[in-house]
Every structure is written in structure tokens, then in C-alpha cells.
Amino acid sequence: xxxxxxxxxxxxxxxxxxxxxxxxxxxxxxxxxxxxxxxxxxxxxxxxxxxxxxxxxxxxxxxxxxxxxxxxxxxxxxxxxxxxxxxxxxxxxxxxxxxxxxxxxxxxxxxxxxxxxxxxxxxxxxxxxxxxxxxxxxxxxxxxxxxxxxxxxxxxxxxxxxxxxxxxxxxxxxxxxxxxxxxxxxxxxxxxxxxxxxxxxxxxxxxxxxxxxxxxxxxxxxxxxxxxxxxxxxxxxxxxxxxxxxxxxxxxxxxxxxxxxxxxxxxxxxxxxxxxxxxxxxxxxxxxxxxxxxxxxxxxxxxxxxxxxxxxxxxxxxxxxxxxxxxxxxxxxxxxxxxxxxxxxxxxxxxxxxxxxxxxxxxxxxxxxxxxxxxxxxxxxxxxxxxxxxxxxxxxxxxxxxxxxxxxxxxxxxxxxxxxxxxxxxxxxxxxxxxxxxxxxxxxxxxxxxxxxxxxxxxxxxxx
Numbered sequence: 001x002x003x004x005x006x007x008x009x010x011x012x013x014x015x016x017x018x019x020x021x022x023x024x025x026x027x028x029x030x031x032x033x034x035x036x037x038x039x040x041x042x043x044x045x046x047x048x049x050x051x052x053x054x055x056x057x058x059x060x061x062x063x064x065x066x067x068x069x070x071x072x073x074x075x076x077x078x079x080x081x082x083x084x085x086x087x088x089x090x091x092x093x094x095x096x097x098x099x100x101x102x103x104x105x106x107x108x109x110x111x112x113x114x115x116x117x118x119x120x121x122x123x124x125x126x127x128x129x130x131x132x133x134x135x136x137x138x139x140x141x142x143x144x145x146x147x148x149x150x151x152x153x154x155x156x157x158x159x160x161x162x163x164x165x166x167x168x169x170x171x172x173x174x175x176x177x178x179x180x181x182x183x184x185x186x187x188x189x190x191x192x193x194x195x196x197x198x199x200x201x202x203x204x205x206x207x208x209x210x211x212x213x214x215x216x217x218x219x220x221x222x223x224x225x226x227x228x229x230x231x232x233x234x235x236x237x238x239x240x241x242x243x244x245x246x247x248x249x250x251x252x253x254x255x256x257x258x259x260x261x262x263x264x265x266x267x268x269x270x271x272x273x274x275x276x277x278x279x280x281x282x283x284x285x286x287x288x289x290x291x292x293x294x295x296x297x298x299x300x301x302x303x304x305x306x307x308x309x310x311x312x313x314x315x316x317x318x319x320x321x322x323x324x325x326x327x328x329x330x331x332x333x334x335x336x337x338x339x340x341x342x343x344x345x346x347x348x349x350x351x352x353x354x355x356x357x358x359x360x361x362x363x364x365x366x367x368x369x370x371x372x373x374x375x376x377x378x379x380x381x382x383x384x385x386x387x388x389x390x391x392x393x394x395x396x397x398x399x400x401x402x403x404x405x406x407x408x409x410x411x412x413x414x415x416x417x418x419x420x421x422x423x424x425x426x427x428x429x430x431x432x433x434x435x436x437x438x439x440x441x442x443x444x445x446x447x448x449x450x451x452x453x454x455x456x457x458x459x460x461x462x463x464x
Contacts, residue, residue: 008260009092009260009262010092011091011092011094012089012090012091012092013089013090013091013092013256013257013259013260014087014089014090014256015087015252015255015256016087017083017087019087019255020079020082020083020086020087020248020252021074021248021251021252021255022073022074022079023071023072023073023074024071024072024074024244024245024247024248024251025070025071025244025247025250025251025282025283025286026066026067026069026070026071026072026244026247027243027247027278027282027285027286027289027354028066028067028068028240028354029067029068029069029070030070030285030286030289030290031067031289031354031357031358032289032361033357033361034067034357035067035240035328035352035353035354035356035357036315036327036328036353036357038052038064038325038326038327038353039315039325039326039327040325040326041317041322041325041326041457044326044459047325049061049062049065052064052065052325054226055222055225055226055232055233055324056232056233056234057127057130057131057134057136057232057234058130058134059130059133059134060127060130060234060241063240063241063244064239064240064241065240072244074126074248075129077129078125078126078129081125081129081155081158082122082125082248084114085113085114085121086122086248086252087252087256088109088110088111088113088249088252089109089110089113090107090108090109090110090252090253090256090257091107091108091109091110091385091420092105092106092107093106093107093108093385095384095385095386096381096384096385096401096404097404098384099380099384100401100404100405100408101408102404102405102407102408103407103408103411103412103413104403104404104407104408104412104413104414104415104416105262105413105414105415105416106400106404106416106418107257107262107264107415107416107417107418108400108417108418108419108420109249109252109253109280109417109418109419109420110387110420111249111276111419111420111421111422112387112390112393112420112421112422112423115150115154115181116147116150116151116154116181117147117150117390117422117423117425117426118147118148118150118151118390118421118422118423119246119249119275119276119279119419119421119422120147120148120150120151120152120236120275120422121151121154121155122245122246122248122249122279123151123236123241123242123245123246123275124148124151124152124154124155124234124236125155125158126245127139127152127155127234127241127245128152128155128156128158128159128161128234129155129159131159131161131232131234132159132160132161134232136161136230136231136232137161137162137229137230137231138156138161138162138163138164138230138231139152139156139161139162139163139164139225139231139232139233139234140163140164140165140166140221140222140224140225140228140231140232140233140234141163141164141165141166141221141233141234141235141236142165142166142167142168142192142214142217142218142220142221142235142236143165143166143167143168143171143182143217143236144167144168144171144214144217144272144346144347144348145171145175145178145390145391145392145427146167146171146175146178146179146181146182146426147178147390147422148236148237149165149167149178149182149187149189150178150181150182150185151236152165152187152234152236153165153181153182153183153185153186153187154185156185156186156187157185157186157187162186162231163182163185163186163187163188164187164188164190164221164224164231165182165187165188165189165190165221166190166191166192166194166217166218166220166221166224167179167182167189167190167191167192167217168191168192168211168212168213168214168216168217168347169191169192169193169210169211169212170211170212172189172191172192172212173191174429174430175426175427175429177426178426181426190220191212192212192216192217192220193207193210193212193216193217193220194220196220196224197219197220197223197224198223199216199219199220199223199321199323200216200219200220202321203216203219203320203321207337210337211337212337213320213336213337213338213347213348213349214272214273214347214348214349215317215318215319215320215321215334215336215337215348215349216319216320216321216337218235218318218319218320218321218324219319219320219321219322219323219324220321221233222319222321222323222324223321223323236273236275237272237273237274237275237348237352238273238274238275238318238327238329238348238350238351238352238353239352240352240353240354242273242275242278243274243275243278243279243282243352243354243355245279246275246276246278246279246280246282247278247279247282247283248279249276249279249280249419250279250280250281250282250283250284251282251283253280253283253417254283254284257417262415263293263415264284264295264415264416264417265295265296265414265415265416266295266296266297266298266403266414266415266416266417267280267281267284267295267296267297267298267417267418268297268298268300268396268399268400268403268416268417268418268419269281269298269299269300269396269418269419269421270299270300270301270346270392270393270394270395270396270419270421271299271300271301271308271346271351271355271366271395272301272305272346272347272348272392273348273350273351273352274299274351274352274354274355275352276419276421277299277355277419278352278354278355280417280419281295281297281364284297285297285358285363285364288363289363296365297358297363297364297365298364298365298366298367298399298403299355299359299364299365299366299367300366300367300368300369300395300396300398300399301346301366301367301368301369301395302338302346302347302368302369302370302371302374302395303368303369303370303371303441303442303443304338304339304347304370304371304441304442304443304444305332305336305338305339305346305347305348305349306332306368306444307329307330307331307332307348307349307350307351308330308351308355308356308359308366308368309366309367309368310332310368310444310449311330311331311332311349311350311351311449312330312331312453312456312463313328313329313330313331313356313360314328314329314331314456314462314463315327315328315456315457315459315462316328316329316331316333316334316349316350316456316457317334317457318334318350319334320334320335320337322334326457327350327353328353328356328357329350329351329352329353329356330350330351330356330359330360331349331350331351331456332349332350332449332452332453333349333449333451333452333453333454333455333456334349334350334452334455334456335451335452335455336349336448336449336451336452336455338444339442339444346392346395349452367399369395369398369399370441370443371391371439371441372434372439372440372441373398374391374394374395374397374398375391375394375430375431375434375439376398377394377397377398377401378391378394378397378398378424378431379431379434380401381394381397381401387420387423388423388424388425388431389420389422389423389424390421390422390423390424390427391424391427391430392421392422393419393420393421393422393424394424396418396419396420396421397418397420399418400416400418403416404416
């Protein structure tokens, strides 16, 4: 039986449109140790705004380099677009709590209530807006599970920009319907690695039959952007600017919790490159950094691509083709090509520099989980909460359930908040393999990881 206070908390907490955040929150402003700067791989010196503007939109470069502005205004045009699908609901998982018979209170921020199916649209519209404002013809990008590509194609369609997407080959084959949504919105979609680019041909020559990776697709998208007049490259995760745009998730979550005086004990998110986790935790992390409150933050990654739990903290290339700047991050090596697991959005060898710094400084923890256990959690959640979750989000669900069951053992009434980043309706091949008992768990050996580590650049102060 829920107590009287619980009865006042609705299943879904919605902010009104007038209560939506008007600014993004930049967690770097409150970090004592700022994330390390991107380095030019040729000079090993911090990348300048001029160098970065050859690849990225100028306004986005400024956001990428801004470590000091705590709040950055959201342009009115972006605010208006957000209103098509935001504010998104914060859901009290009463049905899941009942099923688990746990005293824990579980909440999830649901970001799948838009056609792209995920949180990715929050940054896609911002990046497309700045590209349009700069007078560009179009943008190029990579996509893993296809959610970022879908979101960007929607944003570009809305603003009349051309959109070229390089989709990780195994996802291109596993998720044909996601590909078709992108094409519906006018994007061109190419399986990566491809024969379209020099770097794609090189990767295919070295790894014939490869299923690809986000690192491969990034290299191809960057090459295409830099070789076509009027194009720039945009990225759906990892970069500081992306975590900035995604902070709207955490700001809405905090505003909704504050309305009912709810203070979470732990905040959990899946982690591939870091965009949704960074966005969800940012305002709460700000409070922790300023010494105002304390929270437990948990990043959840696949055991098959364990960049935080088994990677090294070093400067590394963001892409397999080694054409991008060097970023200091937890990495498995840019040459590490993960197994073709079904959480395509988490198959990235590195982690956001912001989250990497926070993890190194002890402000958050990380756990890795195997995919069969993830799909068990996904199915359990779907059966009681009525949403079919994306495989990526289901990593967070798995650990949220684990923590709720610990509360059942101890009797603690902890408040758990996790990010449900998107829906899994285009991931039915993965669910089919799980139901047919054909899904396996791949965990790289130390030798597998060592091969990736050996490709990390060696220079004074790195990997020493």
C-alpha cells in the first residue's frame, strides 16, 4: 500500500510549455577539473576555433570550447521546435514497483515520445539550426542504431538542409525500417564502411567483411563533409556541445521532481558516447560539484564494449580512420571494433570527455552488463510498464531493477531515477533473437582489448 504522499504523485509528471527550460546548462562551468581540450593530432596542441570550424559549424565550435558559461540561451526557434514533443514526461513506475515488490521508488524520464523515437532530436535540431543559420547546404553524420540519423534527418527536413548519413553496417542490415524512416525524411543513407570514401575503402581492405563501428562511420562522414563545399559534420554524442543540448533532459527532470519535493538517491543512464547520460545527470551533477547535494550516479555500458569499466584514460582518436582530433577519454582504442551486439548506439570505443573527467575524479561510477540480461530486463519492463524499450535504454533498466531488488532485501526506500532514452519498435530482430534463444553474450578478452590499446597514440604524458 502506498503512503498518502505517494498517492499525490501522478503516474506522469508533465511540465507546462511555459515551464520548459529556456537555457541549456553547461556542467563544465562547475567542474573544478575541466575536461581536457581536443588536440590537433599533428601538433599535439589544443585545437583552435579556426581549426575546428573547418569541420563543425562556427556557433557549435564556440559551444564546444566554452568551459565557463553556466547557462546558454536556447534560441527561440529551437524552443518552438522543442514544443512539438517537449516537455517529455517523468513517469513514476508504479507498475514496475508493484511487480518487483520493492520499497524503492522508481522514476524514468521518457524521451521516446517523438517520431525519431529517442532523445537524439534535442541536439539534432540545435545542430541543424546552427548549420542553417550559417548558410550551409547540408550536413553529414554517422549513426549506430539509427536513432541519431533519424533525428538529424527530421531536423534537416524541417529546416530544408541536405543530410548524408553513414550508418554502421550491422545496424543498416539489422534495422532496415529505421533506415527507411531516414529516407522518408529525405536523407541519403550509406552502410559503413563503404566504397564511397577513401577511408571506407581502406577499412574494408584491412578488415574484409567487417560489420563496421561508429568509429568507422565517423571517419567517412568527416571525410565527406570536408571534401564537399557547403557541408559540415555533426555528431550525435561524445562532444561537449551535444551534452550541453541534452541538458534539457536533466533540467526538465529536476523541475518535475522539485514540484513534488522529490530528491533522488541515484540517477542511472546507459552510456555509449555519453549524450543521454550527460544530459540527464547534468543539473544534479552541478549540485554535487557545488557541494549543495549528493547523488549516486551510475553509467551502464555493454560488457562487449566496456570503455569505462575496462578502458584506459588517455588521448585517443575519436574515429577508426584517425582523421578526427584527439580527445582525452576512457577508450578501448580507436581500432577496437566491437562485436555486433544489438545495442548499436552503445558500440563506441570511447566516452565523452566530460563524463570521463567526472568518472576519473570519482563523481560517478560505471557498470557493465551482458546483453541477454539486458533483454530479460527489457522484456520484464515492457510487460508491466507498457513501453517497448530500446536495447540501449534497457541497460539502464537492468541496473535500476538490480538496485530496486537490493532495496527489497534491505528494506531501504531509495528513490531511483533512470533515463528511458527511446523506444525499441525498430529493434524487433534483436528481440526475436532473444526470444528464439539465439542471442549470445560476448565479452572481449584482455588480449582483445590489448590489441585496441596498442593503437592509442604514444606521446609524452599519454599511455605512460
